[in-house]
Amino acid sequence: MGIFKIEGGIPLKGEITPQGAKNEALQILCAVLLTPEKVIINNIPDIIDINKLITLLGNLGVKIQKTGSGSYTFQADEVNLQYLETEAFKKEGGSLRGSIMIVGPLLARFGRGYIPKPGGDKIGRRRLDTHFEGFINLGAKFRYNREDHFYGVEATDGLTGADMLLDEASVTGTANIVMAAVLAKGRTTIYNAACEPYLQQLCKMLNAMGANITGVGSNLLTIEGVESLGGCEHRILPDMIEIGSWIGLAAMTRSEITIKNVSWENLGVIPNTFRKLGITLEKRGDDIYIPAHVDGYEVKTDIDGSILTIADAPWPGFTPDLLSIVLVVATQARGDVLIHQKMFESRLFFVDKLIDMGAKIMLCDPHRAVVMGHDFKSQLKATTMSSPDIRAGISLLIAALSAKGTSTIQNIEQIDRGYERIDERLRAIGAHIIRA
Template sequence: MSTFVIEGGHRLAGEIEPQGAKNESLQIISACLLTPEEVHVTNIPEILDVRNLIGLLECMGVKVERRGKGDYLFKADDIDTDYITSEDFVRRCASLRGSVLVVGPLLARFGEAFFAKPGGDKIGRRKVDTHITGMMNLGASLDYDEAKRAYRLTAPEGGLHGTYMLLDEASVTGTANIIMAAALAHGTTTIYNAACEPYVQQLCRLLSAMGLEIEGIASNLLTIHGAERLHGAEHRILPDMIEVGSFIGMAALNSSEITVKNVSYDNLGIIPDSFRRLGIALERRGDDIYVPAQDVYEIETALDGSILNIADAPWPGLTPDLLSVMLVVATQCRGSVLIHQKMFESRLFFVDRLIDMGAQIMLCDPHRAVVIGLDHKNTLKANRMLSPDIRAGIALLLAAMSAKGTSEIGNISQIDRGYEDIDNRLNALGAHIFRRPD
C-alpha cells in the first residue's frame, strides 16, 4: 500500500486538463458488450477502476487493442459464455464496483448474468435494488446461487421484453444498466425517473450511434425502442467533472491562479456556480475555466442572512462526489456553510482527519457538517492520514497541499482508482507530492 508524502504550503500556477470521466468510461466500456462489432473509444482515463474493468472484459473474451493513451478498440465477438458464469468471474466482479454495469449487457445479449454484490468505496450502503427490479420488470427471473454467493438473472425464453417502469430512485448506474438491458429487448421500454446526468446522456448517444432508437435523452423520461442487433461505433469520453471541480477547489485552497483546460463547460451544470457561492471568482474563457488567486474567499449567505446550505441532489443538482472537496475548500474561506450529504451515510466521517489538522468543523450527524471558515488566517496543520474512499482521498490530498508542514496519506490506491497520475500532474503546477512505495 503506497503513501503520498506531501510538503504543503506551495503556491500553484499554470494549466491543467482534466482526464476523461471515470463514471462515463465504466458505462461506455460495458456497453461494448452489446455488439459483436468493433467499438472505438477515446479519452478513456487509465485509472485503476477502468483498467480493472477492461481486464475483466478481456477475461470474458473481449478483444481489446490499446492504440495509444486513452485510445481503445473493443470487439466482443467471441465471449466465453462458460467464463461469465464461473466462480472466478463472480469473484472478480465482487471486487470491482464498476462490474455492476456488465450485468445489463450480458443479460440482454446472452440471456443470463450473475450479479455479485460489488466492492468499491467504504461510504455506507449502496443499494442495487433499482438495477435488479428494473431487469425483472423486463422479464428476467431472479434466484440466488449459494455456491457463488451471487444473484443470477435469467431472461425468459425468447428474450427480454419492453415495458413501462417508474424507478424508485434516479440511480445513475441503475438507469445505465436498465438502458443497456432494454437495448436488445423486444418492443418499447419507458423509464420514468431516469437519471439524466451527462454521462447517462453520453451512453444514450453511443447506443444511438450503434443503431438504437432512444427518445428523451437529457430528460428523466426515456423511451427505448429495442433493437435486434447493434453495430459498432466511435465515441469520445467527456472530461471528468469531478476532476474539474477538484482543481477549482485546489486553486482556492492554495490561493493560486490556475486555468483548467477543455472542461466541456456546458456539461458542468451547477458546479461552477456552487464554487462561486464559496467566494471563488472563477471565469469561463471559451471552454476553459480560469481561477484567479484571491486574498479572500467569502462564503455567501442567504438574503435573510442565514447560513449557506450546500447539498447534493440528482442531476441537474450538485453531484455528491464533489461535496468532500467543497467541504475542505470551505475550511479556508471566510464565513460558514452547512454541507448536507444526503446519499451516503458514511461519506462525511473523514472530517475527523480535517479536525485533527485544525479545521473548525461540527459533524452534526452522518449526513451534515457545519464548517466555520478560517479565512486562510489559521492554516491547516500537517497530519498522517488514510484515504477511506476516492472522493475523501482527493479532498485530504488538497487539504495536505495547503497545510503547514509535511503530511502523509496512506491507502492511496483509493485515490488512484479515480485520478490518473495525480501526483505528477499536480507537481507540474508547483505541488510537492512524493509517492512512497510500501
C-alpha cells in the same frame, strides 16, 4: 501499500487538463458487450477502476487493442459466458462497483447475466434493487445466492419492453436498464430516469450503434427495441468531478490555475456552487481560469441571511461526489457552510482527519456537517492520515497541499482508483508531492 508525502503551503501555477470521466467510462465500456462489431473509445482514463474493468472484459473474451493514449478498440464477437461461473470472476467482479453494469448488456444479448456483490467505496449502503427490479420488469427471472452473495438474471425467451417508474434516479441503475432495453422486443419507458451527462453520453453512443432512444437529457426515456446493434466510435467527456477537484485545489492553495477543455455545457451547477463559496472562476473559451485568491474567499449567505447550505441532489442538482471537496474548501472560507450529504451515510466520516489538522467542523449527524471557515487566519497543520475512499482521499490531498508542514497520506490506492497520475500532474504545476 503506497504513500504520498506532501509539503504543503506552496502556491501552484499553470495549466491542468482533466482526464476522461471515470463514471462515464464505466458505463461506456460495458456497452461494448452489446455488439459483435468493433467499438472504438477515446479519452479513457488510465486509472485503477477502469483498468480493472478492461481486464474483466478481456477475461470475458472481448478482444481489446490499445491504439493510443486513452484510445482502445473493443470487439465482443467471442464472449466466453463460462467465465461468469468461475472463481476468478467472483473475485474480479466483486472488487469493482462498476462491474454491475455488465449484467444489462449480457442479459440483453445472451439472455443471462451474473455478478458477485460489487465492491467499491465504503461510503454507506449502495443498494442494487433498482437494477434488478428493472430487469424483472423487462421479463427476466432473478435469483440471489445469499451464501456466495451472487446475483443472477435470466431471460431464455428474450426481454420484452415495459413501462416502469424507478424507485430512485440511480445513474448506474438507469444505465443498466437502458442497455438491457435497447435489444428488448417492443417499447420501454423509464420514468424517474437519471439524466446526468454521462448517462446522456451512453444514450448517444447507443443511438450511434443503432438503438432508438428518445428523451435523452430528461427523466423520461423511451426506448424502441431493435434486433441488433453495430459498432461506433465514441469520445468520453472530461471528468466533472476532477474539474471540481482542481477548482477546490486552486482556492485552498491560493493558486492561479487554468483548467483546460472542461466542456462547460456539461458542468451544470458546479461552477456556480463554487462561486457561492466566494471563489472567482472565469470562462475562457472552453477553459476555466481561477486567479490566486490572495485575499481569500467569502461565503455568500442565503437571501434572508441564513447560513449557506450545500446539498447533493440528482442531476441537474449538485453531484454528491464533490461534497467532500466543497467541505474541505469551506474550512478556509470567510463564513460558515452547512454541508448536507443526503445519499450516503458514511461519506462525511473523514472530517475527523480535517479536525486533527485544525479545521473547525461540527458533525451534526452522519449526513450533515457545519464548517466554520478560518479565512486563512489559521493554517491547517500537516499530519499523517489514510485515504478511506476516492473522494475523501482527494479532499485530504487538497488539505495537505494547503497545510503547513509535510503530510503523509496512506492507502493512496484509493486515490489512484479515480485520478490518473495525480502526483505527476500536480508536480507539473509546482506541487511538492512524492509517491513512496
